[in-house]
Amino acid sequence: MGISKTIAKPLVSSPERRQEADEDLAIVRKIQEGDVDAFDTLILKYRERVYSVIYNLTSNREDASDLTQETFIKAFQSINRFKGKSSFFTWLYRIALNTSLTHLRKNKLRRFFSFEKMVEEDHTEGFIENMTTDSDSDKAALMNELQETLNDAFQKLSVKHRTVITLFEIDGLSHKEIADIVGTSIGTVRSRLHYAKQFLQGELKDYIR
Amino acid sequence: MLFKKPISKADDDRLSRLIQMKRQEKPDAAFWDKFDEELRSKQLAALVRTQTWYERLGKLSILLARKSAAATAAVCIFALGIFTISKTELFSGLQSDPETLSVGISEVDNFVSSPEQPMFVVEETSLPSGSNENEFAYSITAAPTYEVNALTKKSAPVSYQILAEPKRFTAGGSDTDSSLGAKIIRTGNQF
Numbered sequence: 001m002g003i004s005k006t007i008a009k010p011l012v013s014s015p016e017r018r019q020e021a022d023e024d025l026a027i028v029r030k031i032q033e034g035d036v037d038a039f040d041t042l043i044l045k046y047r048e049r050v051y052s053v054i055y056n057l058t059s060n061r062e063d064a065s066d067l068t069q070e071t072f073i074k075a076f077q078s079i080n081r082f083k084g085k086s087s088f089f090t091w092l093y094r095i096a097l098n099t100s101l102t103h104l105r106k107n108k109l110r111r112f113f114s115f116e117k118m119v120e121e122d123h124t125e126g127f128i129e130n131m132t133t134d135s136d137s138d139k140a141a142l143m144n145e146l147q148e149t150l151n152d153a154f155q156k157l158s159v160k161h162r163t164v165i166t167l168f169e170i171d172g173l174s175h176k177e178i179a180d181i182v183g184t185s186i187g188t189v190r191s192r193l194h195y196a197k198q199f200l201q202g203e204l205k206d207y208i209r
Numbered sequence: 210m211l212f213k214k215p216i217s218k219a220d221d222d223r224l225s226r227l228i229q230m231k232r233q234e235k236p237d238a239a240f241w242d243k244f245d246e247e248l249r250s251k252q253l254a255a256l257v258r259t260q261t262w263y264e265r266l267g268k269l270s271i272l273l274a275r276k277s278a279a280a281t282a283a284v285c286i287f288a289l290g291i292f293t294i295s296k297t298e299l300f301s302g303l304q305s306d307p308e309t310l311s312v313g314i315s316e317v318d319n320f321v322s323s324p325e326q327p328m329f330v331v332e333e334t335s336l337p338s339g340s341n342e343n344e345f346a347y348s349i350t351a352a353p354t355y356e357v358n359a360l361t362k363k364s365a366p367v368s369y370q371i372l373a374e375p376k377r378f379t380a381g382g383s384d385t386d387s388s389l390g391a392k393i394i395r396t397g398n399q400f
Contacts, residue, residue, distance in 0.1 A: 043245075043248065047241070048235065051236070051244075052234075052235075055234065056231060061236070065240070065247075069244065069247060069251055072248060073248070073251055073252055073255050076255075077255060143233070146227075146230060147231065147233075147234055150227070150228065150231055151231075165228065169225055169228040170228065170229060170232055194216070197221065200228065201216065201220060204224065204227060207227055208220060208223045208227065
């Protein structure tokens with residue numbers, strides 16, 4: 001499978017997002033009326049995306065798992081306060097983001113990866129092309145290496161920039177949706193995104209050439 | 210400056226593709242089984258978890274503070290108002306008991322190096338009609354009383370008494386030993 005095929009465009013467009021929001025709201029209303037089992041539907045629907053966002057913010061699987069669970073528990077506990085002013089998805093992402101930021105603040109000095117690992121390694125040109133032609137074992141090794149390097153580069157970004165680039169590039173959200181979740185203007189989102197991309201270009205130049 | 214560097218479209222696309230490879234970092238099914246199990250138990254624990262005494266105390270304090278904020282503010286304003294009124298001249302002049310609130314000048318001197326002396330205007334200076342000018346005259350004195358402000362330690366006159374003391378005249382001067390007694394002819398607190 002070629003890499004280019006695995007890379008998706010933004011996950012959903014606006015009309016689909018609206019329909020999704022309406023469906024979510026109907027489920028939330030059921031929960032608010034006492035059908036707590038309906039919450040499982042929302043967990044199943046969003047757990048992977050929430051986990052993905054948190055994982056890319058923390059770069060730690062165990063922490064991401066715990067924080068994803070914490071996010072859903074907080075959402076469950078405060079579901080009666082959800083009035084539907086924003087979409088459930090936006091509300092849930094805000095909880096996930098706040099939970100992650102609190103965790104990151106508490107563990108400010110913690111580092112998940114050794115930055116020394118990435119230096120002095122010979123990254124050949126056409127890395128992505130190699131990924132499509134090498135054997136499975138080589139591909140897996142290259143993928144691991146790349147993911148580790150990407151995680152290292154992400155961890156060097158500030159939390160604000162990391163959040164924006166994660167939500168845009170990995171989760172496929174629009175500038176407007178990110179602005180709603182983060183609580184800033186679209187201009188600020190664009191600015192942070194631009195800075196984050198420039199920084200990552202510098203960090204990942206060996207892979208991009 | 211980093212911000213001013215343009216990113217070429219090709220570089221931007223390649224970077225996006227590279228970053229989006231992180232989407233492939235997905236946990237397997239076993240991870241989600243464990244996740245669901247842990248989440249379920251945490252949900253139940255959150256539902257049945259009893260609060261510790263300090264959590265309850267904290268919540269109660271916040272609740273009380275919110276509920277009684279208005280009442281507390283009203284009481285504070287009322288108390289401040291009473292305090293302010295009690296410090297006004299008119300109120301202290303009418304309500305204070307001179308024996309308990311006022312102190313003599315000598316006592317005031319202990320607190321204040323130079324207490325402000327009030328100006329007295331004595332309106333009635335003429336002798337009453339029918340008096341014998343050759344034998345009597347009035348010696349008029351004013352005796353102020355002071356109140357010391359407990360906060361500022363400064364004295365302020367709060368009332369005065371004008372005393373009229375008839376004295377017997379003899380040729381060449383007044384006879385100070387033959388006082389006929391003093392009489393209060395005016396008491397006031399307006400300076």
